[in-house]
Amino acid sequence: MSDLLERLRGRGWRLTAQRRVIAEVLDGDHVHYTADEVHDKAVSRLPEISRATVYNTLGELVSIGEVLEVATDGRAKRYDPNAHRPHQHLVCSRCGAIRDVHPRGNPVADLPAEERFGFVVQDAEVTYRGLCPNCASA
Numbered sequence: 001m002s003d004l005l006e007r008l009r010g011r012g013w014r015l016t017a018q019r020r021v022i023a024e025v026l027d028g029d030h031v032h033y034t035a036d037e038v039h040d041k042a043v044s045r046l047p048e049i050s051r052a053t054v055y056n057t058l059g060e061l062v063s064i065g066e067v068l069e070v071a072t073d074g075r076a077k078r079y080d081p082n083a084h085r086p087h088q089h090l091v092c093s094r095c096g097a098i099r100d101v102h103p104r105g106n107p108v109a110d111l112p113a114e115e116r117f118g119f120v121v122q123d124a125e126v127t128y129r130g131l132c133p134n135c136a137s138a
Ligand SMILES: [Zn+2]
Pocket: 092, 093, 094, 095, 096, 097, 131, 132, 133, 134, 135, 136
């Protein structure tokens, strides 16, 4: 069973058939689907599910902190159910493939005091870019 689905159950989120299908689609590691991809996959399980329901549900999951929105430059936003384990992203600049990665350092702690300009720094996002094995060998 999906970890996301379990988390949503645990917090008492009202699980309609549509919401459940969306949570089931967002299952597993390295999952970063666009809203349209979530919709395509959800439709194969629940043909009547509308695009609007998918968009609204994704927005709600983001606002309650159970799904992360990943912006990859020039491409559609992606949705990542791995919201509770801090991670960064490795992105293929050709095909857009994304992997969750865990650098050794802590990007927040690594920012020197004189580079903080008085900010209380809470969070950092690092995107590693390159070519995935498929694109590198093409
Ligand atoms: Zn690639």
